[in-house]
Amino acid sequence: MNTIDEIKDQIANNPIILYMKGTPEFPNCGFSAQAVEILSICNQQYAYIDILKFPLIRKELPKYANWPTFPQLWINGELIGGCDIIVEMFKSGKLQILLNSISSKKNNKNNINNK
Ligand SMILES: N[C@@H](CCC(=O)N[C@@H](CS)C(=O)NCC(=O)O)C(=O)O
């Protein structure tokens, strides 16, 4: 599979997916750490990809998403945004509403990183 198809597949098969630097357990950057912390406060399970382990995804996703940086939170196939947007949406309560609306919460794989 080429990288773009791989990205499309990941996004299509995981209702909540965070592209980040490092892992939820050991984030490698403060921005990714903030995103992880907020999802954790929301008690939300999610899939993640450590883009430091996947240089092609790191290279191609920003072009596909039209969003230059990481983290990137995708929900139901749509890019929600990066760290600043996640923080803003959390403070306003909109993130919690969005997350609560996801019926297939339990279907999120916790780690598709090692497949
Ligand atoms: N303001 C950004 C901060 C994220 C950011 O600046 N990320 C940089 C440094 S970690 C990045 O991903 N650069 C591209 C790269 O490292 O591939 C946000 O809201 O997410």
Ligand code: FES
């Ligand atoms: S890795 Fe340096 S700011 Fe994210």
